[in-house]
Amino acid sequence: MAYLLSGDRFAAARRVKPGTPASPSTRKGFICSLSSFYLYLVLLELIELDPTVGVPRPKIKVKRGLCLSANELQRLLAGRFAANAAWCTLALLAHNAIR
Numbered sequence: 001m002a003y004l005l006s007g008d009r010f011a012a013a014r015r016v017k018p019g020t021p022a023s024p025s026t027r028k029g030f031i032c033s034l035s036s037f038y039l040y041l042v043l044l045e046l047i048e049l050d051p052t053v054g055v056p057r058p059k060i061k062v063k064r065g066l067c068l069s070a071n072e073l074q075r076l077l078a079g080r081f082a083a084n085a086a087w088c089t090l091a092l093l094a095h096n097a098i099r
Helices: 002-006 024-043 070-078 085-097
Strands: none
Touching: 070 085
16 A cells, blocks of 8 residues: 555556566567557558568467366266356356356
8 A cells, every 4th residue: 555655656566677588478469569550550551561570479388278078067067066156157157168
């Protein structure tokens, strides 16, 4: 709460030390933002060429999320939640969101 009284709006934000390199995902997001902006300018015919075309984007490893097998999902739905609101939530997730 002290940061609210200090008047510094960004006091609670995580700060990066000056001179430290940005993470690959930060660099990729920055390059993608610039690329989208320049593509927009090309579509409006304000510039002729996109200067970000040859810029290499960092490769980001995508982690696969938690997956339940069909048997695990059946056991979960048949478990002790079978007669309350938590079961409804699990059933909705099972049929709509869990892949």
